[in-house]
Amino acid sequence: MADEETYSRREFLRKSGYAAGGLVGGGLIASLITKQVMEEDPKTNPSDPNLSNDHFNDAFMFFTNRDDFRVLASSCERIFPDDENGPGAIRLGVPFYIDHQLAGPWGNNTKEYMLGPFYKGKRTQGYQSRLNRGEIFRQGIQKIKVMSQMEFQKSFQELEADQQDNILSAFAQNKVNMSGTSSAEFFELMRAATIEGVYADPMYGGNRNMEGWKMKDFPGAQMAYIRQIQSDQFIEMKPQSLHNMLNK
Amino acid sequence: MPKTLPKVDVVTVGVGWTGGILAAELARDGMKVVGLERGKERTTADYLHGHDELRYALRYKLMQDVSKETITFRNNRGQRALPMRQLGSFLLGENLGGAGVHWNGQTYRFFPYDFEIKSLTEKKYGKEKIKKDYLVQDWGITYNEMEPYYDQFEKACGISGEENPMAGKRSNPYPTPPMKSTPILEKFKKATKQLGYQPYQIPSANLSEPYMNQYDQQINACQYCAFCERFGCEYGAKSDPVVTVIPAAKKTGNYEIRYHSNVTEVLYDGEKVTGVKYVDIYSGEEYIQPAEVVALTSYVMNNVKFLLMSNIGEPYNPNTGRGVVGRSYCYQILPGATGFYDEEQFNSFMGAGALGTSINDFYGDNFDHSDLDFIHGGVISITQTGKRPIANNPTPPDTPRWGKEFKRNSIKYYTRTLSVGSQGASLPHRENYLDLDPTYKDAYGLPLLRMTYNFTDQDKKLHRYITKKTAEISERMGASKTVPHPELKDYSIVPYQTTHNTGGAIMGEDPNTSVVNSYLQHWDADNLFVVGASAFPHNGGVNPTDTVGALAYRAAEGIKMYRKNGELLV
Ligand SMILES: Cc1cc2nc3c(=O)[nH]c(=O)nc-3n(C[C@H](O)[C@H](O)[C@H](O)COP(=O)(O)OP(=O)(O)OC[C@H]3O[C@@H](n4cnc5c(N)ncnc54)[C@H](O)[C@@H]3O)c2cc1C
Numbered sequence: 001m002a003d004e005e006t007y008s009r010r011e012f013l014r015k016s017g018y019a020a021g022g023l024v025g026g027g028l029i030a031s032l033i034t035k036q037v038m039e040e041d042p043k044t045n046p047s048d049p050n051l052s053n054d055h056f057n058d059a060f061m062f063f064t065n066r067d068d069f070r071v072l073a074s075s076c077e078r079i080f081p082d083d084e085n086g087p088g089a090i091r092l093g094v095p096f097y098i099d100h101q102l103a104g105p106w107g108n109n110t111k112e113y114m115l116g117p118f119y120k121g122k123r124t125q126g127y128q129s130r131l132n133r134g135e136i137f138r139q140g141i142q143k144i145k146v147m148s149q150m151e152f153q154k155s156f157q158e159l160e161a162d163q164q165d166n167i168l169s170a171f172a173q174n175k176v177n178m179s180g181t182s183s184a185e186f187f188e189l190m191r192a193a194t195i196e197g198v199y200a201d202p203m204y205g206g207n208r209n210m211e212g213w214k215m216k217d218f219p220g221a222q223m224a225y226i227r228q229i230q231s232d233q234f235i236e237m238k239p240q241s242l243h244n245m246l247n248k
Numbered sequence: 249m250p251k252t253l254p255k256v257d258v259v260t261v262g263v264g265w266t267g268g269i270l271a272a273e274l275a276r277d278g279m280k281v282v283g284l285e286r287g288k289e290r291t292t293a294d295y296l297h298g299h300d301e302l303r304y305a306l307r308y309k310l311m312q313d314v315s316k317e318t319i320t321f322r323n324n325r326g327q328r329a330l331p332m333r334q335l336g337s338f339l340l341g342e343n344l345g346g347a348g349v350h351w352n353g354q355t356y357r358f359f360p361y362d363f364e365i366k367s368l369t370e371k372k373y374g375k376e377k378i379k380k381d382y383l384v385q386d387w388g389i390t391y392n393e394m395e396p397y398y399d400q401f402e403k404a405c406g407i408s409g410e411e412n413p414m415a416g417k418r419s420n421p422y423p424t425p426p427m428k429s430t431p432i433l434e435k436f437k438k439a440t441k442q443l444g445y446q447p448y449q450i451p452s453a454n455l456s457e458p459y460m461n462q463y464d465q466q467i468n469a470c471q472y473c474a475f476c477e478r479f480g481c482e483y484g485a486k487s488d489p490v491v492t493v494i495p496a497a498k499k500t501g502n503y504e505i506r507y508h509s510n511v512t513e514v515l516y517d518g519e520k521v522t523g524v525k526y527v528d529i530y531s532g533e534e535y536i537q538p539a540e541v542v543a544l545t546s547y548v549m550n551n552v553k554f555l556l557m558s559n560i561g562e563p564y565n566p567n568t569g570r571g572v573v574g575r576s577y578c579y580q581i582l583p584g585a586t587g588f589y590d591e592e593q594f595n596s597f598m599g600a601g602a603l604g605t606s607i608n609d610f611y612g613d614n615f616d617h618s619d620l621d622f623i624h625g626g627v628i629s630i631t632q633t634g635k636r637p638i639a640n641n642p643t644p645p646d647t648p649r650w651g652k653e654f655k656r657n658s659i660k661y662y663t664r665t666l667s668v669g670s671q672g673a674s675l676p677h678r679e680n681y682l683d684l685d686p687t688y689k690d691a692y693g694l695p696l697l698r699m700t701y702n703f704t705d706q707d708k709k710l711h712r713y714i715t716k717k718t719a720e721i722s723e724r725m726g727a728s729k730t731v732p733h734p735e736l737k738d739y740s741i742v743p744y745q746t747t748h749n750t751g752g753a754i755m756g757e758d759p760n761t762s763v764v765n766s767y768l769q770h771w772d773a774d775n776l777f778v779v780g781a782s783a784f785p786h787n788g789g790v791n792p793t794d795t796v797g798a799l800a801y802r803a804a805e806g807i808k809m810y811r812k813n814g815e816l817l818v
């Protein structure tokens with residue numbers, strides 16, 4: 001084994017190709033590749049195991065006040081609530097996931113075509129807002145706040161679940177007036193981001209402890225299924241994150 | 249003032265599948281070839297830490313940056329076309345290897361019927377069968393003439409497959425045996441056999457065993473890692489341009505790839521093309537690369553855009569029906585049915601991009617169309633490509649889109665649905681075409697390509713018919729509940745469908761109804777070759793790249809001949 005681990009990558013891949021030909025070798029290749037990467041770069045492995053348990057990352061990159069963040073968090077929780085199936089959006093870290101996404105390329109639409117002129121398009125023409133996603137969220141959250149004061153004279157996060165659902169449904173059904181976007185567009189973005197936060201790799205801030213994956217029996221970033229793919233049984237595997245992979 | 253560089257034999261615009269194939273074939277023939285690629289270099293080692301659904305599948309890490317360049321879209325001429333502001337319906341490639349890096353690798357040939365669709369349909373059903381406004385035409389080449397080129401491309405890839413009883417004749421068996429079968433595929437096989445159909449394993453560029461191609465490039469064995477479609481392969485086991493053809497070209501010493509080089513114009517003097525203009529997007533410097541032969545290998549959209557921008561050939565005019573450039577844009581339609589299983593749970597998160605089983609009993613004219621008011625059909629398949637959890641939240645029809653019940657059902661059915669799907673052929677229609685947008689510009693100040701496209705009556709009928717067949721199969725497979733896809737409405741640029749865009753610079757026998765001849769040589773500039781699915785006169789009912797690859801091999805042969813005798817080849 002020790003010998004194999006010192007192969008150069010290229011050599012390794014070449015050999016593995018031959019080796020995998022006749023036999024089950026898939027899982028073997030996978031773990032060897034993982035190991036080999038680590039041999040090359042031991043620094044990515046934190047020496048103090050406690051270090052990986054901190055949550056320095058749980059702070060605002062996009063939001064500026066707690067109240068707005070709570071409105072977002074309560075909304076996500078209604079989209080993906082805590083229940084007997086497992087944790088909901090808040091316990092999974094989804095609000096932090098969304099905060100971080102909004103602060104980055106996704107929230108700033110850096111990979112989107114954002115040149116004008118802007119016109120309201122047909123549904124089939126997709127996203128036509130002049131606003132970026134961060135701006136859409138900021139506005140949407142303000143609208144949720146205003147609406148919950150108007151309808152129930154309380155802040156959104158203090159409402160009963162069904163009252164919150166009422167408000168969110170109004171957004172989903174495009175009944176709330178928004179500028180430069182529509183409430184349905186905002187709601188769909190929030191819904192999509194919530195689901196992403198539940199199931200994206202935990203390095204992004206959601207899917208805490210891979211609990212999102214566990215609910216779905218999804219084993220995460222496995223390297224290979226060549227040994228299991230023909231199984232008649234449903235296979236439950238311990239999930240693996242990209243962090244695990246890098247530090248194995 | 250752009251700087252003019254020394255002349256080369258061949259310049260390719262883009263280095264994906266088609267650019268890579270031309271490079272390998274022509275550099276090995278002794279020609280000096282330059283590949284201009286707007287994106288960056290990438291290798292197998294770049295994918296090792298890539299099992300990240302968010303980054304690759306949803307944020308399109310490997311694909312075109314549409315902040316720089318996109319297309320505009322409208323459903324019909326009455327609408328204002330608006331930019332496709334984010335990727336959706338199809339995922340355009342960028343960087344070395346193009347979309348070939350993040351493809352699935354389902355590598356089917358088109359069928360003999362496709363190449364002679366018009367003649368065969370009229371012969372059997374009469375002239376009225378192809379309705380007015382459908383620009384269906386023969387390809388100017390037959391399956392038998394295409395066969396050797398398919399064979400070359402499949403050997404470059406090492407395709408893993410088994411004999412398909414209903415396909416055109418092969419001169420050689422598939423280079424490697426079919427991929428593994430799985431309980432999911434077996435279920436489909438059993439059901440389709442019971443219904444009297446003939447299932448076969450999908451021909452795959454995820455290789456069943458290690459393989460050495462004709463250029464001595466090794467492709468490794470697929471590990472069924474399930475991060476394949478929209479991902480690069482960390483094992484070098486998915487045949488893509490970077491592991492199959494590009495290194496073959498490089499080994500000759502005759503090939504140079506320039507990265508970050510965005511081509512902006514094909515230089516045309518009215519008779520021949522003299523080279524291309526491009527900008528180095530790092531330095532901002534402009535260059536002219538003169539060449540004996542220019543090959544457009546920049547995928548359908550930009551192949552057509554370059555012809556229009558550089559005024560080569562007559563643009564298609566939907567009012568008069570005259571003109572050819574931009575005509576016959578086609579896509580694909582996706583009939584299908586989802587089966588929900590209350591009792592069984594499947595390992596559907598495992599898989600590989602081209603792992604699946606298909607039937608061709610409803611392809612082309614393999615079934616009688618006498619009493620049907622559409623022609624052609626599509627492959628019907630089950631695939632096991634590895635379902636990932638963000639994108640896959642199947643729920644039975646009456647489930648709300650969010651909240652408790654959504655959560656319960658999407659979790660439950662994530663591993664309890666199997667879909668039977670089809671790729672329906674797409675036929676050219678007078679109103680579906682590509683031209684230049686009058687308003688919107690790309691990062692280089694050039695007009696965006698404008699797509700005017702909607703599903704046709706033919707599409708809707710085909711969709712309805714094939715969807716019914718897929719639902720029958722799903723029921724036979726034992727689904728507790730089968731939900732057929734809803735009727736086809738207007739085409740939308742939003743949800744992902746396929747990256748199987750075709751047409752706009754089609755091949756044919758007649759310069760009045762085609763842009764290129766059967767060597768993909770431009771009728772109006774004999775040293776310009778327009779290579780890719782842009783040459784398809786219609787889109788077949790299977791994935792296109794085997795045919796794209798085969799045509800690239802034919803174009804390479806054409807370029808070699810052209811370099812010898814310097815004239816139109818047909
Ligand atoms: C997710 C996905 C799955 C797919 N699965 C399958 C499948 O299973 N089976 C199948 O048959 N097909 C599949 N395809 C389609 C397949 O990828 C394409 O048919 C194939 O890659 C087309 O090859 P090409 O050379 O025409 O274009 P590409 O491979 O896309 O290459 C074009 C290249 O040109 C470059 N370029 C474009 N414009 C310029 C410019 N102005 N200057 C410089 N360079 C430029 C691009 O950056 C790119 O690298 C899939 C595609 C996608 C996106």
Ligand code: SF4
Pocket residue numbers: 453454455469470471472473474475476477479480481482483484485486599600601
């Ligand atoms: S499924 Fe196979 S071919 Fe596809 S990326 Fe994984 S190992 Fe490579």
